[in-house]
Amino acid sequence: xxxxxxxxxxxxxxxxxxxxxxxxxxxxxxxxxxxxxxxxxxxxxxxxxxxxxxxxxxxxxxxxxxxxxxxxxxxxxxxxxxxxxxxxxxxxxxxxxxxxxxxxxxxxxxxxxxxxxxxxxxxxxxxxxxxxxxxxxxxxxxxxxxxxxxxxxxxxxxxxxxxxxxxxxxxxxxxxxxxxxxxxxxxxxxxxxxxxxxxxxxxx
Amino acid sequence: xxxxxxxxxxxxxxxxxxxxxxxxxxxxxxxxxxxxxxxxxxxxxxxxxxxxxxxxxxxxxxxxxxxxxxxxxxxxxxxxxxxxxxxxxxxxxxxxxxxxxxxxxxxxxxxxxxxxxxxxxxxxxxxxxxxxxxxxxxxxxxxxxxxxxxxxxxxxxxxxxxxxxxxxxxxxxxxxxxxxxxxxxxxxxxxxxxxxxxxxxxxxxxxxxxxxxxxxxxxxxxxxxxxxxxxxxxxxxxxxxxxxxxxxxxxxxxxxxxxxxxxxxxxxxxxxxxxxxxxxxxxxxxxxxxxxxxxxxxxxxxxxxxxxxxxxxxxxxxxxxxxxxxxxxxxxxxxxxxxxxxxxxxxxxxxxxxxxxxxxxxxxxxxxxxxxxxxxxxxxxxxxxxxx
Numbered sequence: 001x002x003x004x005x006x007x008x009x010x011x012x013x014x015x016x017x018x019x020x021x022x023x024x025x026x027x028x029x030x031x032x033x034x035x036x037x038x039x040x041x042x043x044x045x046x047x048x049x050x051x052x053x054x055x056x057x058x059x060x061x062x063x064x065x066x067x068x069x070x071x072x073x074x075x076x077x078x079x080x081x082x083x084x085x086x087x088x089x090x091x092x093x094x095x096x097x098x099x100x101x102x103x104x105x106x107x108x109x110x111x112x113x114x115x116x117x118x119x120x121x122x123x124x125x126x127x128x129x130x131x132x133x134x135x136x137x138x139x140x141x142x143x144x145x146x147x148x149x150x151x152x153x154x155x156x157x158x159x160x161x162x163x164x165x166x167x168x169x170x171x172x173x174x175x176x177x178x179x180x181x182x183x184x185x186x187x188x189x190x191x192x193x194x195x196x197x198x199x200x201x202x203x204x
Numbered sequence: 205x206x207x208x209x210x211x212x213x214x215x216x217x218x219x220x221x222x223x224x225x226x227x228x229x230x231x232x233x234x235x236x237x238x239x240x241x242x243x244x245x246x247x248x249x250x251x252x253x254x255x256x257x258x259x260x261x262x263x264x265x266x267x268x269x270x271x272x273x274x275x276x277x278x279x280x281x282x283x284x285x286x287x288x289x290x291x292x293x294x295x296x297x298x299x300x301x302x303x304x305x306x307x308x309x310x311x312x313x314x315x316x317x318x319x320x321x322x323x324x325x326x327x328x329x330x331x332x333x334x335x336x337x338x339x340x341x342x343x344x345x346x347x348x349x350x351x352x353x354x355x356x357x358x359x360x361x362x363x364x365x366x367x368x369x370x371x372x373x374x375x376x377x378x379x380x381x382x383x384x385x386x387x388x389x390x391x392x393x394x395x396x397x398x399x400x401x402x403x404x405x406x407x408x409x410x411x412x413x414x415x416x417x418x419x420x421x422x423x424x425x426x427x428x429x430x431x432x433x434x435x436x437x438x439x440x441x442x443x444x445x446x447x448x449x450x451x452x453x454x455x456x457x458x459x460x461x462x463x464x465x466x467x468x469x470x471x472x473x474x475x476x477x478x479x480x481x482x483x484x485x486x487x488x489x490x491x492x493x494x495x496x497x498x499x500x501x502x503x504x505x506x507x508x509x510x511x512x513x514x515x516x517x518x519x520x521x522x523x524x525x526x527x528x529x530x531x532x533x534x535x536x537x538x539x540x541x542x543x544x545x546x547x548x549x550x551x552x553x554x555x556x557x558x559x560x561x562x563x564x565x566x567x568x569x570x571x572x573x574x575x576x577x578x579x580x581x582x583x584x585x586x587x588x589x590x591x592x
Contacts, residue, residue, distance in 0.1 A: 065558075065559075067560050
């Protein structure tokens, strides 16, 4: 896959990964990011994905992937088995986010976490003006059928780092267009204007 | 496993294939067996499909299960009613693409489809071995295959693929010859039999040995223990299916009647199905081979043999890339057993992929047409061949 075809948020994550490193993709979906990293940055990749159909897509792309639950599958890896553990747009769907971050910081030297920003102006406006649980492009589900059970803002994640005990090494607040292929960095009031946050985290 | 469950659906086939034979271990250089005995000469029946490339880098070895044979695909004769047992997977453009790969399948030692087994003639007595045939193991099956691969002057195997007892051979190969194997696909298999699996095998063996015709295994010049073997096969078939598949396939439907007839014939369809499978099996399989091969499967214990009880240690010398596949409704080798081997592979930092295919057909699912399994195997083989 050419970098142009990679989703904008994944392009940012990809740019942070050192060539030749060992990468674990948590909830890696159909393996687009891992396939790109393998081809372009020569990383040694492993993915974990729960859905059978997506696992098959990963294997068709030549990605090594395990079908299973991310918490359970991470347990088997020794400490620091990876350079990076990437959790792209999955944190908000996890029942125990702090456990997940702890596991990531155990099996990998660094972690990448990205999630839709619940502090975005559209979310705030939606709740303020309709009085109903926000439904946005980035968080498109109704309250009763959403997999996103842990919605959080960029500021929440920064506070979370103090509570859980990890360091934020790098961060990117981004705003993507409809196709999510393109986007831009948000430097002015990111917690209000960014649709997604991406963080590179390390051990304290 | 069941044989010939499905015909080739696409109509595409490798065409005519030929069964070939390789004989080795001529006395006194007999093949040493794990049971501390030896046997020789040994003949191995095998078939190949596709073309070996000049680099000899496109070799795929297919390992068959309990009742399989070397005839994995194609036809011996245009008039054959059925193709080989995995014709849906092996052929031009299929999951294992014979336009790309050179695919070998050999009949296991101990079997009865051309390779040396209990129904072969013992050169020392000029009579069938019967139960004088030495006990064999999965490791012995692999040693005989290794002799064949050496004879074919092949040094490196792109991929090993096998389900069930074939999957055990896949794992044994990877542990014994780590430097020869680039990748491996163990399907619906286990690193050791559970007590449940041994129990079913033992009931099946007892059915054979209780047949008066069995005669301590020396029945070749007389009536065969057909009833015992048929019952053994019926037991096997129950373990290859699942509660769900039997409910969907048969339920409580009656066979050729609209009401119960209060007799001991096959009233229910499931009874008729099992009897049919049993009767079909006795036409082509040897009861002693069934005894020896099921014993070999029960003896198989990768952790016990190669890891002093630790599966992690057992896989420590492996180098190949793995694709482990299990099926949701397989109760003979349930998913947790595949997950155990995946866990041990991960702890050795091996390149392993795992997929649990959602299928209702029980253990036999690996032999049924499945686009998902085709895609998995095709994709995995492509990446394995790109990396070599």
